[in-house]
Amino acid sequence: MNQAPNPPDSRASVSDAQYLLGVEISGRGQRAVVSDPYGAIIGQAQSIDSSAPADVVVDTVDDLVQQAIINADVPLESISGAGVAFGGPVDAERGLTLLSHRAPGFENYPLVNLLEERFNIPTVIENDARAAALGEAMYGAARGSRDVVYIHLGTGVGAGIIVDGSFVRGVSGTAGEIGHMVITPDGPQCSCGKPGHLEAYAAGPSIITRYRAALEQAGCEGPGRGERDRTLTVQMIFRDAARNDSVARTVVQETVQVLGIAVANLVTVLSPGVVVFGGWVSEAGPALIESVSSRLRQYSYPATARRVRITRASLGPDANVIGAVALARQSLQADS
Numbered sequence: 324m325n326q327a328p329n330p331p332d333s334r335a336s337v338s339d340a341q342y343l344l345g346v347e348i349s350g351r352g353q354r355a356v357v358s359d360p361y362g363a364i365i366g367q368a369q370s371i372d373s374s375a376p377a378d379v380v381v382d383t384v385d386d387l388v389q390q391a392i393i394n395a396d397v398p399l400e401s402i403s404g405a406g407v408a409f410g411g412p413v414d415a416e417r418g419l420t421l422l423s424h425r426a427p428g429f430e431n432y433p434l435v436n437l438l439e440e441r442f443n444i445p446t447v448i449e450n451d452a453r454a455a456a457l458g459e460a461m462y463g464a465a466r467g468s469r470d471v472v473y474i475h476l477g478t479g480v481g482a483g484i485i486v487d488g489s490f491v492r493g494v495s496g497t498a499g500e501i502g503h504m505v506i507t508p509d510g511p512q513c514s515c516g517k518p519g520h521l522e523a524y525a526a527g528p529s530i531i532t533r534y535r536a537a538l539e540q541a542g543c544e545g546p547g548r549g550e551r552d553r554t555l556t557v558q559m560i561f562r563d564a565a566r567n568d569s570v571a572r573t574v575v576q577e578t579v580q581v582l583g584i585a586v587a588n589l590v591t592v593l594s595p596g597v598v599v600f601g602g603w604v605s606e607a608g609p610a611l612i613e614s615v616s617s618r619l620r621q622y623s624y625p626a627t628a629r630r631v632r633i634t635r636a637s638l639g640p641d642a643n644v645i646g647a648v649a650l651a652r653q654s655l656q657a658d659s
């Protein structure tokens with residue numbers, strides 16, 4: 324069942340007395356927060372072990388939730404609902420995780436049931452990019468829009484898509500996996516094993532890999548070698564590009580170009596009211612989003628381009644976990 328995100332002015336339908344639980348399980352590890360109904364975090368706890376198997380993650384989340392509740396200083400009974408933002412495909416209706424690329428044991432794993440057994444709190448789950456899209460639509464940069472595309476640029480590339488207030492999931496639950504859109508069929512190999520996908524160009528690790536390859540090709544002995552090479556970050560590449568370093572500039576321009584093309588095509592197909600860019604790569608250089616936005620407007624269908632607002636995520640590193648809170652709130656409102 325697809326559920327519509329609530330319009331941002333619908334606060335009255337959730338009691339002020341209700342607190343919500345948000346859980347993030349992603350490449351950054353696990354995090355649990357207790358939030359008030361308006362998305363303000365009042366207690367939290369986190370673990371940075373992103374490769375733990377599913378059964379261990381359930382125990383960790385159990386500990387984190389208990390710590391977050393203690394930190395929030397609210398009774399467990401005052402928490403009305405919980406949401407989980409999971410970094411991988413899920414079966415939201417059945418409450419299952421389907422797969423994790425980072426850790427074993429998440430194949431068809433009944434995460435929602437297991438957490439409900441432990442806490443006795445109604446729990447819902449969603450892919451993290453979709454959760455972040457809902458978080459931005461309910462509490463963040465896309466408030467007021469029912470047609471939202473949230474683009475995550477981080478260790479991977481993905482999107483959460485909301486059309487006319489409903490999540491787009493697809494029959495496989497993988498709709499929105501824009502990191503696997505084809506840019507060029509003979510391009511670099513993607514994390515999924517296929518060649519030339521967007522993620523192989525625009526994910527953080529891919530940008531670094533492409534930069535190193537470009538240095539090799541240019542025969543450079545300068546920036547990027549020795550000690551600096553071991554600590555190379557995406558931020559450094561963007562900074563060097565801004566300083567007119569020719570290799571960095573070429574890599575950044577190619578990144579902006581492929582992102583501009585991919586997101587322009589997505590915008591032309593979906594005609595969202597708002598495109599929100601989030602994830603740590605989107606914060607790597609001040610010019611990245613501006614450059615991608617201008618290409619996006621340049622390349623997409625004119626009538627569509629005129630109606631779309633392009634913005635940065637406003638929830639920052641909290642996007643996934645506040646997205647999980649938003650899932651919980653949406654679920655409670657749908658039930659009431």
Ligand SMILES: [Zn+2]
Pocket residue numbers: 502503513514515516517520522
């Ligand atoms: Zn791929």
